Amino acid sequence: MVTASEKQVEQFKASPPPILVWDNQQPWQTPRYEVRYFHRRKIEVWHGYVQTKNITGWVSNVRIALFVEKWQRDHGGAPPTNDDILHWMLRDRNEEFDLLSLAESIVKNGVRQPIVVTSAGVLLDGNRRYFAALMKLREAEKNGDKSVLTMVSQLPAYVLSPICSEEDFESVLVEENFVDDCRIEWPNYIKASKVFEAYQELREGDATKTVALTRLTEQFGIKRAHVDRFIKVMNFIQEFHEHHVSEDEETGRRPKEEYEIKWKEQKYFEYFDELSKTKVVKALDANPEFAAKVFDRLYDEEFENFTWIRKLPEIAADTRARDIFMTGTGSKAIKDAMQWVTITGAAKKAMDINDRITSFERFLESLNAHDISTLDPLAVKALEEIAENVARMAKAVSRKR
DSSP: OOOHHHHHHHHHHHHHHGOOOOOTTTTOOOOEEEEEETTTTEEEEEEEEEEEEGGGTTOOOOGHHOOOOOHHHHHTTOOOHHHHHHHHHGGGGGTOHHHHHHHHHHHHOOOOOOOOEEEOEEEEOOOOHHHHHHHHHHHHHTTHHHHHHHHHHEEEEEEEEEOOHHHHHHHHHHHHHHOOOSSOOOOOHHHHHHHHHHHHHHTTTOOEEEEEEEHHHHTTTTHHHHHHHHHHHHHHHHHHHHHHHHTTTTTTTTEEEEEEHHHHHHTTTHHHHHSSHHHHHHHHHHHHHHHHOOOOOHHHTTTTGGGGGHHHHHHHOOHHHHHHHHHHHHHHHHHHHHHHHHHHHHHHHHHHEEEEEEEEHHHHOOOOOHHHTTHHHHHHHHHHHHHHHHHHHHHHHHHHH
């Protein structure tokens, strides 16, 4: 007995999905059946051209998840249209997408790498390519530019079989966004979020930590060290998130807007990466009040670059520097605290050198005639050379002064 799924497969092999066929289609746009591998998974596809107007921008795309969440909150749960997403991607805040240069390249050279869509035309991969083409399509429609319309009205595409599973879709995403290529990959925050989400599911399914980490290295095709790093950072980001969604009557801290917190988490991923380093974690764990202030300053964008995070253990260990950090205002407080530990560190180093010299002097003075007479000739010669070198360097320094 032939199942419904088997009938769908046979139909898919026999004729291309309707989205790949339209009236007056050119011979070079004729679709063809292929079998492709996405992250070691065999997937049946048709390779051809899809009209840009028939593609649905993937609103579950992790690159735009925060925007979609905010849009639905502000519009009664309704999802954004393709044009709504395009408008947001073109805002200054989203230089990550860099649609303008890509759009110009598409007008000149076309889309070289096919996008990937479901049989219903929902975009799975090719977010930037699709929206760059849509931007030019809208401009060309407005200006009546037929030459541009020709370049962006249809896009090369792989259309997946209608019986593809969630696992198949996931394989496409991993192959196109984790595997190294010349494309602009997902930002580390997005990758880390995907890995962390998968990790939590495995752990909730009773997988041990070791088993979960092993499976994730296979699932995403990345090294164990990267998986460990992503999970550590995301755990830290969760702490940051919980800190800012909660209220603290004692300090007067009010809950922040969920969308803004998530935006900061994505924007400052590299800062959280530094925060998750062992020395920094120890410093924050030892002083929850200091850790809370770090989270507040990070949210308020007072760390001018992620290297400032590396100074936190020294600031936390120095009473005066910690005081400056806790009570000062804005970025200046962090700068002043860093400057203090730099100065005191240099002074401590100089004191250490002086202490060692004093100790060596006392050692020499403690030697009596008998001790010196028992010294090996090589040791005596070494002492003479040391004394001569120190005298020479001291004389050189005194001249400079």
